[in-house]
Amino acid sequence: MMDRQEKGDLSLVALTKSFATFTAVHPLDLTIPQGSFFALLGPSGCGKTTTLRMIAGLEEPSGGRIHIGDADITGTKAHQRNVNTVFQSYALFPHMTVLDNVMFGLRRRGDKQARAKADDILELVQLGQVAGKKPTQLSGGMQQRVALARALVNRPDVLLLDEPLGALDLKLRRQMQMELKRIQQEVGLTFIHVTHDQEEAMTMADSIAVMNTGRIEQLGDPATLYEQPRSTFVANFLGQSNLVRARVNPGGTDHIVTVRVHDTDLEMAREHLPEGVDDVWLGVRPEKLRLGEAGGPNHLRGIVRDVSFSGVATQYSVEMPWGQELIVVQQNDGTARAALGETVSVSWAAHHGFALDASQDAEAGAELVDDHG
Amino acid sequence: MKWIKKHLIAFAALAVLGYMLVPNVIVAAFSFNDPKGKFNYNFNEFSTEAWTNPCGAQGICESLGLSLQIGVIASLSATVLGAMIAFALGRYRFRGRSATNLLIFMPMATPEVVMGSSLLTLFLMLGVPSGRTAILIAHIMFCVSFVVVAVKARVATLDPKLEEAAADLGANPTQTFLRVTLPLAAPGIAAGALLAFSLSFDDYIITNFNASPSSITFPMYVWGAAARGVPVQVYVIGTVMFLLALIVVMTAQLISSRRHRQVV
Numbered sequence: 001m002m003d004r005q006e007k008g009d010l011s012l013v014a015l016t017k018s019f020a021t022f023t024a025v026h027p028l029d030l031t032i033p034q035g036s037f038f039a040l041l042g043p044s045g046c047g048k049t050t051t052l053r054m055i056a057g058l059e060e061p062s063g064g065r066i067h068i069g070d071a072d073i074t075g076t077k078a079h080q081r082n083v084n085t086v087f088q089s090y091a092l093f094p095h096m097t098v099l100d101n102v103m104f105g106l107r108r109r110g111d112k113q114a115r116a117k118a119d120d121i122l123e124l125v126q127l128g129q130v131a132g133k134k135p136t137q138l139s140g141g142m143q144q145r146v147a148l149a150r151a152l153v154n155r156p157d158v159l160l161l162d163e164p165l166g167a168l169d170l171k172l173r174r175q176m177q178m179e180l181k182r183i184q185q186e187v188g189l190t191f192i193h194v195t196h197d198q199e200e201a202m203t204m205a206d207s208i209a210v211m212n213t214g215r216i217e218q219l220g221d222p223a224t225l226y227e228q229p230r231s232t233f234v235a236n237f238l239g240q241s242n243l244v245r246a247r248v249n250p251g252g253t254d255h256i257v258t259v260r261v262h263d264t265d266l267e268m269a270r271e272h273l274p275e276g277v278d279d280v281w282l283g284v285r286p287e288k289l290r291l292g293e294a295g296g297p298n299h300l301r302g303i304v305r306d307v308s309f310s311g312v313a314t315q316y317s318v319e320m321p322w323g324q325e326l327i328v329v330q331q332n333d334g335t336a337r338a339a340l341g342e343t344v345s346v347s348w349a350a351h352h353g354f355a356l357d358a359s360q361d362a363e364a365g366a367e368l369v370d371d372h373g
Numbered sequence: 374m375k376w377i378k379k380h381l382i383a384f385a386a387l388a389v390l391g392y393m394l395v396p397n398v399i400v401a402a403f404s405f406n407d408p409k410g411k412f413n414y415n416f417n418e419f420s421t422e423a424w425t426n427p428c429g430a431q432g433i434c435e436s437l438g439l440s441l442q443i444g445v446i447a448s449l450s451a452t453v454l455g456a457m458i459a460f461a462l463g464r465y466r467f468r469g470r471s472a473t474n475l476l477i478f479m480p481m482a483t484p485e486v487v488m489g490s491s492l493l494t495l496f497l498m499l500g501v502p503s504g505r506t507a508i509l510i511a512h513i514m515f516c517v518s519f520v521v522v523a524v525k526a527r528v529a530t531l532d533p534k535l536e537e538a539a540a541d542l543g544a545n546p547t548q549t550f551l552r553v554t555l556p557l558a559a560p561g562i563a564a565g566a567l568l569a570f571s572l573s574f575d576d577y578i579i580t581n582f583n584a585s586p587s588s589i590t591f592p593m594y595v596w597g598a599a600a601r602g603v604p605v606q607v608y609v610i611g612t613v614m615f616l617l618a619l620i621v622v623m624t625a626q627l628i629s630s631r632r633h634r635q636v637v
Contacts, residue, residue: 058541077540078537078540079542079544079546080543084542091534093535093538095556095557104539104552108543154542
């Protein structure tokens with residue numbers, strides 16, 4: 001009971017949750033390696049919190065299994081699982097001191113060293129000096145750390161974080177992101193972090209599963225998800241994307257293919273092209289686009305319709321001859337700036353383009369990002 | 374003049390407070406009276422006779438004892454029943470829930486005279502003898518409603534996430550209830566219990582319908598004595614009850630204000 005070094009990976013096998021009127025989580029298969037920082041990312045209502053609650057044992061799955069290592073924990077109750085949750089609202093016990101809150105889990109297990117362990121963990125989250133206070137006397141950020149300590153102190157097989165930073169202001173959120181990452185590396189436990197904030201997920205997680213309407217859209221490390229999204233939803237939900245309609249030209253080399261966008265042939269890496277598709281959305285991230293001709297084969301001409309300056313960068317909206325506006329983000333690094341109404345060239349390197357099956361909605365996921373800021 | 378204007382609200386508050394407290398002050402003052410004749414209506418002479426011998430009037434302490442006994446048993450039983458009903462209504466969805474919610478208010482809405490007489494009819498039909506048991510059953514019945522209202526209000530403010538957090542941290546359902554739910558609901562339960570006790574202790578109408586000559590409660594004793602001349606001891610007991618209530622309320626205020634200060 002005391003020393004559980006052999007915890008193992010968390011695996012979800014065809015895990016499903018259906019309610020009377022809708023299916024919150026479609027059969028989900030996922031393996032989360034022990035000791036990793038994993039993020040479940042998606043808009044509200046995508047099924048990420050339901051998945052988390054099933055892992056915690058607070059929600060009963062409609063089907064499928066949950067394993068930790070070799071143990072099948074599907075049929076066990078929440079209090080029997082060695083899984084702890086940091087709730088979005090923290091859910092600290094208001095009638096207990098910070099110390100009693102932190103010792104709650106240890107006492108349930110009859111841990112003789114409860115006090116010493118609690119003191120250690122409060123030191124880790126830098127709250128040793130408020131151990132005797134009631135949670136309501138603390139600031140939001142401190143309460144958040146108490147909630148984290150209360151869960152961490154039990155050294156769970158899996159620690160679940162349900163939008164734990166949602167209630168904090170931006171500056172504190174940034175600070176806590178670093179803090180959480182540091183603590184995770186220090187204790188080496190498996191963290192599963194549920195969030196709708198793509199930046200937060202990318203900053204903290206080793207790997208991210210992007211969820212949408214109860215399904216995993218794509219799973220991978222943050223850089224791969226960002227550079228090579230496999231669906232328009234991922235392309236739009238993780239950062240911004242320019243998606244233009246293109247048709248793949250036959251031929252090309254092993255590394256390079258050309259695609260036809262309206263009347264222009266553009267190059268892209270063959271490895272970024274999904275197989276067996278001819279009609280595609282050609283995608284390029286706004287910061288990969290350059291104003292002016294960079295000498296490469298990929299450039300389009302358009303008219304600057306909007307310029308917005310944001311300090312480190314300037315965002316341009318460039319209207320293409322076919323009416324679509326491309327977003328271009330230029331670092332304010334002293335290079336030439338374009339003026340409103342000016343005709344400019346927009347160019348990019350071939351390997352920065354990615355292609356997505358054109359049968360998908362180009363706007364999928366884009367409208368959801370602004371909801372949460 | 375300016376000073377008076379500035380403190381007008383304080384004066385108004387003091388006046389209202391005085392208006393509310395005058396009866397209690399009169400009771401306390403007349404508990405030190407040594408009345409001439411049977412009636413304690415004119416202050417005659419200062420005396421501590423009644424205070425040193427509170428059981429001096431015949432039957433008064435028996436009636437007080439009975440009222441306290443009924444009050445304690447009735448309020449405890451009503452608190453247990455009422456708290457369970459309140460948790461059921463506040464936490465679970467079940468068939469008949471809204472009907473229960475409505476019916477629980479019935480004893481509060483029914484005139485006491487009607488309830489007292491219909492209870493007497495019921496007890497006579499069932500062959501339950503008038504007296505202490507009948508009074509107790511009646512008191513528990515109407516106290517339950519008040520407890521339910523008090524506890525339900527508290528349960529409604531409890532975050533169900535706290536219970537989930539307790540389960541998540543390894544507490545089984547019993548531990549969760551004892552360590553999280555119950556302590557958090559305690560202020561509501563205590564308020565319900567106090568309310569139930571004072572309602573039971575104070576009740577005259579329903580009690581009178583269902584009493585027997587051997588079960589004279591304190592309110593019945595006072596009522597009966599009023600016709601023949603109220604003994605000074607009644608004033609003493611009245612004063613003591615008032616002071617006890619004051620202490621209870623002040624303690625509760627103190628605890629809650631301290632808790633509140635911690636919150637801020």
